[in-house]
Amino acid sequence: MNEARLEELKKILNERRQNLEQGSRENSDAQNFDALNFDTSESDTSNSNASNFNASDLNITNSKALNSNDKNSDDLNLNAERGRKFQNLDPDNTTLFKNSNARNYDKDPIxxxxxxxxxxxxxxxxxxxxxxxxxxxIWDIVDFGHIYVDDYLEACIMILLISVITYIFTAIRNKREIRFTDQYIEFLDKGVVKRQCKVEKDKLCKNFSTQNFRTPSFIVLVIFCVGSLGFFFVFLLCMYVANIFIKFVVYFCINKGIKGFKIFPFIKVDEPWHGGYLYYSVVVSAHYYLIYLYSSEIYDEVREYFLQKNINIDYIKKDYTVFI
Incomplete structure (x- = not known):
């Protein structure tokens, strides 16, 4: 009789373990209570072998299984909640929100x-x-079939000298910086905020040059191309080549290499600030509107900043013009 009871008890325990593994909490709780009563009432008549399967062993087993099920249930709920959040985001930008340690740009600005x-x-x-x-x-080669090396050498030296002087007075001696905070992109001059630009996706643009293309410029461009019988078109093409060449040289000088070089290194965050109506007509008066991403590290850091605002700068609109 005792052996029959022992086999029956083993069978009940196996069934209850299977129920616990399937996550049947309510059924397992009720069965645990029955098992405790059964084991207590029959403990006096069972032999020494049956005493190995007592209520305390059942409680320990049930407790471990329940804790495991609780943990799995919590993990499933957490994953489901995260999944609902990601579904409401743009797929290109969800990678940022997977990082729970999002940067606070007010405390740690770029x-x-x-x-x-x-x-x-x-x-x-x-x-x-x-x-x-x-x-x-090009003109000398087409018309004369040769070039005057000395003249071009002197011209190159003069352009190089102008470039160096311009760089010294506009980049080295000028203590200008751009600060990225949670709310604004701030343009600073010697530590003083000169302009605050709010991040608005519609205003963002990746410029090939420092100016945006305007319709009057297009009309002038067409007139010049037609009137000059294509000469102005050649001049415009040379402007593109010169633009890329100068940006390449500046990037190489800053980074001592060309890794990460882009022909669209500028991000326009707002309309140019000129400082006055009359001053507006001066080409070199435009300030506090353009970000130059001068290294691959800076590009990645700024890209992460915009991603936190659900903006991917890899896909913002581009302006291809070089003519002011």
């Missing part, structure tokens, strides 16, 4: 050097001269 003024000045003082030099080079 601060980068501002090369905006150099490129605004270089657009007039360097790009045009390099473009003119290229056109002259």
């Amino acid at each position: 601060i980068i050097k501002n090369y905006e003024k150099f490129f605004v000045y270089a657009h007039l003082l360097v790009f045009l001269q390099v473009s003119g030099l290229l056109i002259s080079f």
